[in-house]
Amino acid sequence: MLRIGVISDTHGLLRPEALDFLAGSDFIVHGGDIGNADILARLAAIAPLTVVRGNNDKGDWAAAVPPSALLEVGGVRLYALHDIADLDAAALPDDTRVVVYGHSHKPLAEQRGPVLYLNPGSAGPRRFSLPVTAAEVLVDAGQARASIVELIPRG
Template sequence: MTSRRVPSTATRIGLISDTHNLVRPEAMRYLDGCDAIIHAGDICNTDVLDKLAKIAPLTAVRGNNDSGEWAASLPTHARLTVQQVTILVVHDIADLDCAPRDEGVRVVVSGHSHKPSIAERDGVLYVNPGSAGPRRFKLPVCAGTLMVEGEQVRATFDSLLT
């Protein structure tokens, strides 16, 4: 697991997952202006990471479709702190290997299902921004944001296509 601290001035964190080698212009516009970006896996190509890293500091985890030498350097779990909020990132929520609340985690960001969701359980905010890559079934193509102010955090997700 990697750990990194985002500068305390960061308040808007872009959330993206399951791009599957497709960085839509709509996703780039949505993430523009973010103070940091989290990619929750299934990247499939380093070009995706390179494009996102040009927008803001990037934290990314390896998904089940990320393989090869480039992907071996990606962690399966990442933890970062934004202001007073600790965020844990994992691709598949089933791979969560701790009790987040017991670890001081306030937010868990995951991907994998391609289904956007926001739920709070036991004081932990669970966020899946859905898939920003190729459309799967009839699921929406979307991304999300975390807004952090001190120890307060709220999450949203938005459709990228109309």
Template sequence: MTSRTHSVPATRIGLISDTHNLVRPEALQYLAGCDAIIHAGDICNQAVLDALARIAPLTAVRGNNDIAGPVAALPTHVKLTVQQVTILVVHDIADVGDDPRGEGIGVVVTGHSHKPAISERDGVLFINPGSAGPRRFKLPISAGMLVIEGAHASARFDLLVT
């Protein structure tokens, strides 16, 4: 008799932030096929969320520019658990507590700076997908992908426009 290990398929979560009213076709194409999408704030218009929600289940937080209409009612922090990983979503990294690992957080997703970045500190994966909205200064237009397999999380960001 052969024993089989049934592994849980990977969950692909598209990461986007700082769209500032702009839904780029490149962003929609990048996020197509994701199991879920996280928007880390500065949405500015409900139509952005509606477009993303047509692709996959959506989690979004309010950014400092989300001050009017339905986006103003979004929470500033969201925690969600995917497989065995707890994710904290907050717009500004300055609003993350001192010890996210102590709170059981494995991944922190932020926006605000418009600068894509991935780092690991004290066993916590920090991801900023950058900005998928209007170009700011010479910063790239980007989005990210978070892949969760059981208790393991990995991430990348990709340029949407060169």
């Protein structure tokens, strides 16, 4: 079984709780609004990193970050982008099984036909009353399942 740690919307804040959660991941996907290059270096030190640029990722460091990315893990193809509104579902490769996105800060794991849509929520600064979360995708025998974890208890 392979474990993909999924994080998004760090906005320059990589919490110790997020690092603890991602430890032991075989791969990491960041859904954008990273905040700075230091976060990328720290995540890449944990596991191979796939990252996409968010609408708040600006400057020289962000220019090399793609707006979308494809990753294949254990026979499961993942597509990542920041804002789900930018997704052209008809243009996805037919064998895509997981779409990772961020932007809204609202965690969601929802199966729509053969595709799992996963927003890990925001692991960065708390926004409004939304939870501080990350997610994992477990890949086994060509199948993927996701879970969302609250990193910082509310209240």
